[in-house]
Amino acid sequence: MEAPPIPYTDTTSANRQIKDGVFRLLFDEPKNAAELYYALSGNRCSPDEIQIITLSTTISGELKNDLAFVAKGKILVVGEHMASPYANMPVRLLMYAGLLYEKWIKMKGEEGFLYRSKLYKIPTPSFVVFYNGTALMPEKELLRLSSAFETTADKDFGLLELEVPVYNINKGMNNELFSKSPHLRQYAEFISKLRELTRVYDYTKAVRETVLHCIANDILAKFLKEQGGKIVSLLSTYDPEVARRVYAEECLEEKTMQIAKNLLSMGLSKEQISQATGLSIDEILVFESELY
Numbered sequence: 001m002e003a004p005p006i007p008y009t010d011t012t013s014a015n016r017q018i019k020d021g022v023f024r025l026l027f028d029e030p031k032n033a034a035e036l037y038y039a040l041s042g043n044r045c046s047p048d049e050i051q052i053i054t055l056s057t058t059i060s061g062e063l064k065n066d067l068a069f070v071a072k073g074k075i076l077v078v079g080e081h082m083a084s085p086y087a088n089m090p091v092r093l094l095m096y097a098g099l100l101y102e103k104w105i106k107m108k109g110e111e112g113f114l115y116r117s118k119l120y121k122i123p124t125p126s127f128v129v130f131y132n133g134t135a136l137m138p139e140k141e142l143l144r145l146s147s148a149f150e151t152t153a154d155k156d157f158g159l160l161e162l163e164v165p166v167y168n169i170n171k172g173m174n175n176e177l178f179s180k181s182p183h184l185r186q187y188a189e190f191i192s193k194l195r196e197l198t199r200v201y202d203y204t205k206a207v208r209e210t211v212l213h214c215i216a217n218d219i220l221a222k223f224l225k226e227q228g229g230k231i232v233s234l235l236s237t238y239d240p241e242v243a244r245r246v247y248a249e250e251c252l253e254e255k256t257m258q259i260a261k262n263l264l265s266m267g268l269s270k271e272q273i274s275q276a277t278g279l280s281i282d283e284i285l286v287f288e289s290e291l292y
Helices: 017-027 030-041 089-107 111-115 175-180 182-197 203-216 221-237 240-265 270-277 281-291
Strands: 050-052 067-071 075-082 124-131 140-144 163-168
Touching (some): 017 182, 030 067, 030 075, 030 175, 030 182, 067 089, 075 089, 089 111, 089 163, 203 221, 240 270, 240 281
Parallel strands (some): 124 163
16 A cells, blocks of 8 residues: 655644654554553553543643553553653643543443442553653653642641653663564654654655655554554644744753753762753753763
8 A cells, every 4th residue: 555645734843743643643553552551561461451541632721641541441551642851740640540530430331339338449540651852861760749749748648649650762762661562662763763854854744754764664654554644634733833932942951951961071060050050950860870
């Protein structure tokens, strides 16, 4: 089958929504979600045991859930994709979790359990975030909801915590995870190629050339043959001014982090670097671990 025709429309800069859209389309397929679940948990399940329940409606503004599925009726996996560091992700996932449980219960027609005394079993929540931006990040880090709390929780009250691992899925990172999920590895290759070609072409042409290159090189080939037109159609929703601003912010962020690394190598203290760049001590510690 030939690649779908891709219309050319002029747009001036990259927008992270294309990455989110491809990720969502790819892993909304039960077979691919089952593969991803195995890569993350080490537990195998068939596509028939996967129930996709990704939120298709907005919560606030443009917030949407990237991936959510129930595996074997027992595990709720809530996944998100991010193209830049985002410390508020645990709060966002907490918001999603409530809506997803509401959706799950309504799908089963069991809303009445809230008024019964018998314990009702719900799928165990699991959270994961995939990062593939340009700012330097470790292969894996852990974000905690409690980091956003104004004060330390009082142990005399009930406690709430949400922990989420963030996997860096840029090409060349987390090879063990990629070895268990070929689709995730090929997604990383797709994004790497797209990033390379956006330095050469305008964004729409870069997407077109990336799709054609990946099909020719058996990178998500079947998926892109089926979904290539839909992927490119995401461009039609872009606001060029917003895209320019996002791109400029990401470039500034990357430059700031490079300056911080240079200052570290010159022997300045973390406190001095934080004061000069506006970066947190935790962010600077990441660079320090890479240098030494």
